[in-house]
Amino acid sequence: MSASRIPDIEAFEERAAIAEYDGGLNRKQAEDLAARAQGFVSADKYWEWLADYVVNRGLS
Template sequence: MNRLPDIDAFEERAAIAEFDGGLSREEAEDLAARAQGYRDRHHYWEVLADYVIRSGRP
């Protein structure tokens, strides 16, 4: 996957799914991650962490 995770979109979608949709935080994050093409929240955070480490950005 070449696309970088969109943190703002992820957080917004997860918050809406959690509070308006009644999902648990974990379920909401899985939904938000899948919306960006990731398998689940673990895959999303793994890709984001790898990007931060490789780019040297805080």
């Protein structure tokens, strides 16, 4: 994931919800799928990147 591009949280949540409810995936699988759609290897890495961004660069 490029550090210059902030992940789209709304798109992540929407994709994960659709994958979970319509696709039959469990929540972890659905979030991993949504994270990969934004260039991350997993949801854990997605949330890690966002947490680091908020703490170190701030969100206004």
